[in-house]
Structure formats: C-alpha cells, structure tokens
Amino acid sequence: YLKPLGRKIIKEAKNIVFLSNSYKTRLCIIYPDISEEIINKSLVVPNGIDPFWIQNVNTEIKNVDKEFRIIYAGQINHNKNVHSIIDAVINLKEEIPNLCLTIIGSTGERSDYFQSLIKRIENLDYIKIKQRMSFDELKDEYLDHHVFIMPSFNETFGLVYAEAISQGLPVLFTRGEGFDRVFEEGEVGYSVDPSSINDIKLKLKEVYINYKDIQPGVHKNANNFSWDKIAVEYSKMYI
Numbered sequence: 001y002l003k004p005l006g007r008k009i010i011k012e013a014k015n016i017v018f019l020s021n022s023y024k025t026r027l028c029i030i031y032p033d034i035s036e037e038i039i040n041k042s043l044v045v046p047n048g049i050d051p052f053w054i055q056n057v058n059t060e061i062k063n064v065d066k067e068f069r070i071i072y073a074g075q076i077n078h079n080k081n082v083h084s085i086i087d088a089v090i091n092l093k094e095e096i097p098n099l100c101l102t103i104i105g106s107t108g109e110r111s112d113y114f115q116s117l118i119k120r121i122e123n124l125d126y127i128k129i130k131q132r133m134s135f136d137e138l139k140d141e142y143l144d145h146h147v148f149i150m151p152s153f154n155e156t157f158g159l160v161y162a163e164a165i166s167q168g169l170p171v172l173f174t175r176g177e178g179f180d181r182v183f184e185e186g187e188v189g190y191s192v193d194p195s196s197i198n199d200i201k202l203k204l205k206e207v208y209i210n211y212k213d214i215q216p217g218v219h220k221n222a223n224n225f226s227w228d229k230i231a232v233e234y235s236k237m238y239i
Helices: 003-012 021-030 032-040 051-055 082-092 112-120 135-143 159-166 197-209 211-220 227-236
Strands: 016-018 042-044 068-073 099-105 127-131 147-149 171-174 189-192
Touching: 003 021, 003 032, 016 021, 021 032, 021 042, 032 042, 051 135, 051 159, 068 082, 068 135, 068 159, 082 099, 082 112, 082 127, 082 197, 099 135, 147 159, 147 197, 159 171, 171 197, 189 197, 197 211
Parallel strands: 016 042, 068 099, 068 147, 099 127, 147 171, 171 189
Antiparallel strands: none
C-alpha cells in the first residue's frame, strides 16, 4: 500500500543511491514501468568500514599449497547459515584434505542452534568455534586465513565482507543480497546460493583453484571502503 508513495519519492528525487547493484535491480523489479528512470538517476555507493581496517590494510601474497584456511566471523545463528558452511566444508574435505574452518562470533552457547553446530563438528579437529573478538584479534585471524565466507539467507550489506577484503581475503557472499554485484563475479570472490550446500562447496573449491588469480583483484580493492573516498562520492551529488 506504500508503493504509490515510493513511486512519488522516486520520481521527485534527483538521485537514488544504492548500496549495491543488486538493490538497484530489486527496485526496478518493483517498479518496472519507471525502471529506466530509476537507472538513469541511480548511483551505487557502498557503505564504508571502520578506519581501523583501512589503516591496517593488508596485501600480503598468500598461497594455499600447504593449507586452505576458511574463516567466518559474525553472529552465530540460523540466518547467518553457519550450519551450511560446516556441511560444505565437511563435504569438501575429501577433495581438499588441507582445508580447515574457523568460526568466530557470539556463540549463544545455550541456544539449540549452537548446540546443533557443536554436534555437527564433534570429533572434527579441522573445524573450530571461537568467541567474538576485538578488531586487533580478528585482524590477526584474518591474516592467518585465506578466504572469508558468510552465506546469510538475508543480508542488508555486510560490512564484514568489506573488512575481510581490506585484509586481503577473497569473500563468498549471498547471491541477490546486499554485497552481491558490488564487484564483478570473480573479481574479489563469488556469490553463492545460501540454500545450496553444493553451491557453497563448489564456490569454495573455485576460490581454492583460482586463488592466485583472485588475489590481485582483492588487493586492488582493499581501500575501496574508506569513508573518506565514499564521502567524496556523496559530495559530488550536491555540487
């Protein structure tokens, strides 16, 4: 019932700012009759990240010959789809024996969801769960890993993807949600279908196989989420 108001706002706006191209596409689907007008006045400007990450940008060259270390950092709940990450890693272990997974976040140890994860990884020494960390501690973990993954079912933008990129990590993110299409597919990582364990597994494998080719794109974009740069983009709209 608010669509007529939304249409009025869109038509009267000089510019429309989207966090990613995926949201621009979504709005065009909602208003197909004015989609061309939306496209003509739209800009894509992502969110920025805490200056800590920009001040500690890392572009170290890594290789996955000896180990392939996967990391997740965020809330540990059903929406973040941690269970599918675990299942995909378990399924991939036979093909990539040197892989391991670190899960970092608020555990909510009494929750049924957390307990179900504990049962999944029982006796699996290559999967570890750690408590939420400070920026400094998390930075050290990023430096010790090769790829960041967070296949949430729903995600507004996902600053944690940008933080991981600033630390030189390729990322796996949710197809059709906030971070999708901020970059071209394969430039800094891959989008995944969060409801498909097999797709998550295949994209992890793709990162592993193409790691040397993906790293340059990650390093090139490590500073893209500086609020100083983003502020300049916003200021251009008012000049």
